[in-house]
Amino acid sequence: MAVLVFAESLTGSIKKAALEAVTYGNLAAQALGTECIALTIGTAEGADKLGQYGASKVYNVAASDDFDSQVYAAIISKAAEQLGADCVVFAHSSSGKSLAGRVAVRMEAGMASAVISVPTAGNFSVQKGVFSGKGFATYEIKSTNKVLTIAPNTFRPEASGSDVAVETLAIDAPAARVKVKEQSTVEGIVPLPEAELVVSAGRGMKGPENWGMIEEMADILGATTACSRPVADVHWRPHHEHVGQTGVAIRPTLYIAVGISGAIQHLAGVNQSKVIVVINKDPEAPFFKAADYGVVGDLFEVVPRLNEALKKFKSQN
Template sequence: MVLVFAESVNGTFKKAAFEAVTYGYQTAEVLGVACEAIVLGKAEDAGVLGKYGAAKVHQVADDSLNQLDGQVYAAVIAAAVEQLGAKVVILSHTSTGKSILGRLAARLNAGSVPAANAVPTNEGGVFAVRKPVYSGKAFANIAISSDIKLVSVTGNSIPPVEVAGEVAVSALDIAVPASRITVKEVSRMEGVTPLPEAELVVSAGRGMKGPENWGIIEALAEELGATTACSRPVSDVGWRPHHEHVGQTGIAIRPNLYIAAGISGAIQHLAGVNSSKTIVVINKDPEAPFFKAADYGVVGDLFDVVPRLTEAIRKHKQG
């Protein structure tokens, strides 16, 4: 059986959970087994996971699980794996999944593959998973031979697909260990799609010349319904918040569209964005390295190009 840990935030599921269940369902199809899901803490409408392929949804509804503690989550999920007899466990490759994967592998004596971007194969009984390596410049197929196998799936690599209807949610009786962490305050961005989940991203760099000019980037993002991002130098000098920094040392993203304005395209930045399906680069320097990675490039002053692009999109939407 394939067991998927479906993350919920404040009791609601985001796209990453549906992607993980879809990935789990497709993995179960390859193996010829069932796919089930587990949710921890408060989770509204958990039965909706059935739409994406979960034949059953199990819930451990202890209130202490409403706040993340990687050690506690790993202990509860490991107990569920043993109780349900799961042989493959799927997580989202989010900050939560990253905090759990290693601990879970140690508890279950299981092989693990983080950041997978393709459904596993099982040719000749060899369970293998593909993942990007060398900052996305190549791919590795990794075989897992342990009895229990763990995989975390990269966001935006497997689109959610509805294959069935909602299912009933059953309570899972598992003792929840006491947490050694006290959460005093939780601060989350509201009303903005997080970068790892964003399908459209508008980003800018030092070519903006200063934080006071960021309005044209935000206007373009608003017209597109996109999330804003930035390069590391911009976040380092405080022009933009650090949670917007994308790149090798920031957040790695895989949007359907990535627009980069005033970013030269250093290798460290490319490492975090080169998995984007379509890259559009706006830069007045025709020799900017980013053009080599771009699907579309505009050589021009971003202070002229970006407002004109925003206006063109606005007129297109109105027409």
């Protein structure tokens, strides 16, 4: 048997989420005493690099680059059967989440989502965060086949092997029921679920015209920008930047929150960040209880000075 990893290439090339999934798949395969196989669908530039992250074999199925979860799920489940894989791994991305359940049904597999641990041999148990990250639960999957999605920014991509030649896997894809007429994607930035550094701001900014200092900080740090829900709701910022319980859940290495009070709904989506820095003029803001570092002060004074200090530091290092 084997661990099969779906390596996303929805924009035509292999992204960080795919490298994380293959890194995890390799660790899982080692724990289970088997091999890690990577699967790509459609155009997948750089698929041979997946061998560096632990894939012993890399396969590609020729199919439309227009993502259709029903079509892709059929391909992946057929590939798992053809390759003798009893464990299928996905990134916990929007596409991974839409595929995992469908594949689990097709394979009659038990499933665990957003896992944060490598499965144990024998009883096949994995851990995941529960209660908005305030606790952990251990799930034991007893079915013959298993499907997992891995929490983003949990298993860092580790290149330790070498490139692997990509082989073609012949699978007849079913006809798509949905026709994609137009696709609009955000280009040029690291998606929030994959971002290592995030600079976020809230209603304390007082208006969209003041967002320049936040974008400047993000540019200096090489970070992705985010916002609280009220900011997105009043259209100060686009909705894809909304982080929190009802928005995007993130796990960056560094999360800087500017002018955000820290309501429980917001914290639920960001409290898995490794380091949280809060800038707020209200010393009683709830966010300070979750912060690793806090600055009590007027953001319109603190942020420009911080940006100047960051630029000076970068120029000297």
